[in-house]
Amino acid sequence: MSHSTIAFQPPLTIAPAQVLRGYGLLTQVGGAIARLGQRPLVIGGSQTLVTLQPQLQPVLERESLQPRWVSYSPDCSETTLATLVQAAEQHHADVVIGMGGGKALDTAKLVAYQQQLPVVTIPTSAATCAAWTALSNVYSEQGAFQYDVALTQCPDLLILDYDLVQTAPRRTLVAGIGDAIAKWYEASVSSGHSEQSLIIAAVQQARVLRDLLFQKAAIALQEPGGQVWQEVVDATVLLAGVIGGLGGAQCRTVAAHAVHNGLTHLLASHSTLHGEKVAYGILVQLRLEEIVQGNRLAATARQQLLKFYSEIGLPQSLDDLGLAAVSIADLQQAATIACADHSDIHRLPFTVEPAQLMAAMVSTTAREVRGEERGERSEQLTPHPLPLTPYSPHEVTL
Numbered sequence: 001m002s003h004s005t006i007a008f009q010p011p012l013t014i015a016p017a018q019v020l021r022g023y024g025l026l027t028q029v030g031g032a033i034a035r036l037g038q039r040p041l042v043i044g045g046s047q048t049l050v051t052l053q054p055q056l057q058p059v060l061e062r063e064s065l066q067p068r069w070v071s072y073s074p075d076c077s078e079t080t081l082a083t084l085v086q087a088a089e090q091h092h093a094d095v096v097i098g099m100g101g102g103k104a105l106d107t108a109k110l111v112a113y114q115q116q117l118p119v120v121t122i123p124t125s126a127a128t129c130a131a132w133t134a135l136s137n138v139y140s141e142q143g144a145f146q147y148d149v150a151l152t153q154c155p156d157l158l159i160l161d162y163d164l165v166q167t168a169p170r171r172t173l174v175a176g177i178g179d180a181i182a183k184w185y186e187a188s189v190s191s192g193h194s195e196q197s198l199i200i201a202a203v204q205q206a207r208v209l210r211d212l213l214f215q216k217a218a219i220a221l222q223e224p225g226g227q228v229w230q231e232v233v234d235a236t237v238l239l240a241g242v243i244g245g246l247g248g249a250q251c252r253t254v255a256a257h258a259v260h261n262g263l264t265h266l267l268a269s270h271s272t273l274h275g276e277k278v279a280y281g282i283l284v285q286l287r288l289e290e291i292v293q294g295n296r297l298a299a300t301a302r303q304q305l306l307k308f309y310s311e312i313g314l315p316q317s318l319d320d321l322g323l324a325a326v327s328i329a330d331l332q333q334a335a336t337i338a339c340a341d342h343s344d345i346h347r348l349p350f351t352v353e354p355a356q357l358m359a360a361m362v363s364t365t366a367r368e369v370r371g372e373e374r375g376e377r378s379e380q381l382t383p384h385p386l387p388l389t390p391y392s393p394h395e396v397t398l
Contacts, residue, residue: 037095132241178279202247256281262338
């Protein structure tokens, strides 16, 4: 049998080695951390360290661990990473613990990767799936996205304490929902026609994730700490990570994240969260498909998302992102960066120019022009009945 068609595949980084979930978990994890190392470097934001060090310090001391606590401020930047690598070496750290939001966790994962140390992630909100993934984003000192780094493995231990996550502002879970639901709209466009088993599985999981969030997000936000809330937290922190792990880079991000990356270069966008910019980016991606391809299903999907966003409080426009006064020059800068040669936006099945992207960015709430208004025959839009055959990323959940 010939193996000439089998190319080398990159290593799979699907899941953390261990995931611990529960309420009040932070006080019980000393033993699990001690199995990974005795001299932890604990990385977090300044406020996170002030809040959590009094809780975690005695837990670590009971296991005779010797932690050093360091802030990643101001950002997950090359300068910060160099400082923290030096701190790890000076402390003779044998394990890294990241506590906080996505940037704190990305920083901890990258320091551990550079030092070849095990890493523990402790998310303090459900705003991203960074606690799960083998990926870190690197930003400038000013918070502008620079590049991402694919890591060789997912974290060694993920500690998801629902009590801790529940202390985060409601807005963080809303942003996490926006970041997670993007998995379907991006994966289905880039990988919806793949015949590879794991990518098919990833796209199907993205569909499940979308439907779960459509059905449960509003209820979860009304009942923080309840069973449905816990399921939505699991969806945004854990299930969203599974999809990126199974599907790989080509399945993970397309135009929605590219728009996010471009917007981070505008100082005025820094008051909004990652998932809020990504959620807006989904609308931009769908609008691009309307403008460039004349895709009616994309228009219908966008209207469905606008209704969902209204229900839970996700941004629908530049105005909602605090960018109502953005200049044409700034918008052009963001669009040009989003369309750079190596941008994820080029995973779309058509070419996008910055001018087209700008047009989409300023018209995310445009009214859908139905076929009847153009004199076309009306067609009923229903979900594709066969999940393993090619399907549209713009199915409407009925």
